Amino acid sequence: MNQKIVHVRLEYEEALNAKKDILSSELELIRIIKIMKRYSSLRNEEVRLKMRLRRKSSECLTEIRRIQKALPTLEIPQSVKRIEREVYHLTKTPKVTKEKKETNLEYELREIQNKLNSLQKR
Numbered sequence: 001m002n003q004k005i006v007h008v009r010l011e012y013e014e015a016l017n018a019k020k021d022i023l024s025s026e027l028e029l030i031r032i033i034k035i036m037k038r039y040s041s042l043r044n045e046e047v048r049l050k051m052r053l054r055r056k057s058s059e060c061l062t063e064i065r066r067i068q069k070a071l072p073t074l075e076i077p078q079s080v081k082r083i084e085r086e087v088y089h090l091t092k093t094p095k096v097t098k099e100k101k102e103t104n105l106e107y108e109l110r111e112i113q114n115k116l117n118s119l120q121k122r
Contacts, residue, residue: 010018
């Protein structure tokens with residue numbers, strides 16, 4: 001295989017600008033590497049803290065269950081349960097159903113179409 005060597009002559013200014021560009025690219029790459037290493041260490045710290053939190057919450061849940069087993073069970077009369085249910089239903093905010101939202105959207109769509117039709121007739 002015959003390879004030809006090609007030489008390119010650059011002016012001083014061009015060579016200087018090329019060198020500056022290469023050095024600034026290297027500088028940016030080093031900054032990116034530093035950022036990536038910092039991200040990696042922070043991510044590892046996050047995982048470690050999440051594992052610790054999971055372990056602590058599991059311990060807490062186990063302790064709560066142990067305490068619940070040790071406490072006597074309380075019998076709540078049916079009349080109190082009924083009153084609690086009634087109060088809960090009264091304080092609950094009514095949910096807007098999907099059908100109602102769709103009918104509102106359909107109504108708005110029809111209104112817009114009517115306006116467009118009236119404008120086109122003019």
